Amino acid sequence: MIRAIALDDEPPALRVITRFCEQIDFIDLQKTFSRTDQALTYLEQFPVDLLFLDINMPSMSGIEFYKSIPHQAMVIFTTAHAEHAVEGFNLNAVDYLLKPFTFDRFLQAANRASDYYQFLHAPTQIKPTYVYIRADYRLYKISLADILFIEGLDDYLKIHIQNSRPVVTRMTMKTILQKLEETDDKTEGFIRVHRSYIVPISRIEAIKNKTVLVAGQEIPIGASYDADFQKRFPI
Template sequence: MIKAVALDDERPALDVLETFCSRLESITSLKSFTRTGEARLYMESNPVDLVFLDINMPKESGLEFAKTVGRQTAVIFTTAYSEFAVESYEVQALDYLLKPFSFERFTSAVQKAQDRVQALRQNAGNAADGEPAHLFFRVDYGLVKIELSDILFIEGLDNYLKIHVRNGRPLVVRMTMKAMLDKLPQTNFLRVHRSYLVALDKIQGIRNKIIAIGDEEIPIGSSYENEFTARFMK
């Protein structure tokens, strides 16, 4: 069940969101605001799963507000301006609804949020019981499930990461290496280079500071060598 916030400086737009949300059993509560400051104040003491957010807001744009929303909260933009679609991807929005949108289109966006909330809660439950067996990554406004046991290594590419998996094509996600390390269990994953993170149990050999995983060769950075040696030999 989803707790949501709607933020728009036009009351008629909020009326539409409230009406649509009232027709969905998955949204248990919705708080509406016309100012970003009021919404932020509410969210500080009332965690929510989803924010419906207009982009063209006074004083602070919806794009700027989205950057302050925590990772656990999904963002769906509701706007009359199609030219901001690229920027919405930069802040990892879950969906982008162009006004006026239909109830069917709205329902599709909410379903994405529901899937994301369910995935996050499932991962949290797994973490409470021990290490998770899989993770979900946001790709093209959707979620992709990756089994941790399938990950071979992860390669850094500027602002993106390429997740190399067993028996499949690499998955490209917009995420920093640090954020990825925070997600992965430390018992089996280790950073060995500024641009590489490996699954220790997938290493097939090491020679001249080069790690062999399948047909790939991964260098060991000098600043990571001591920790890698200690962990791998252990």
């Protein structure tokens, strides 16, 4: 069960969140607050897993409030102003809801929180078979088996996915490699073959003339990565 609170200076908005949470069996909405000071006092004594936070509040914004809480928690921001969503998303929000939102849209955000909660609390000995990637103001759950290859584009990555459009995210190659190392094992690993490319080992179809063939595309093997590649695939 995911423990949650909601904070919004508008009582009707809190009533909507309360009613929606009552229809979701994996969220326990413990309290609602219209004042930031009362919510912060509560969190100091009773940590929760998830916050529903209105961004635009008079005394302290939801973003400022989230930065001030005494423990880590997932957050779903709610706002009537779309321009606030970008800043909220940069704080690693699970999702943001643009008011007025429907129950279906609320349930979608709640399911994302549930998936991420299970990911965070998975037994350490079990390697996850997916990664979470933030893009387009939402959290994507991407199966490792569906990744064709990862392409670096300056400060962005383009993750090519089987039978789906690519996901473009603001992330470095180093960061995505760290994420993949958390899931990597001896049979389904990933290898960096070029400063701009990471490929799944299981997807390599052929190796020829300093290139690898992945998903029908020739990807170069960079000089800086050739020695390590040769250790894995001596030719």
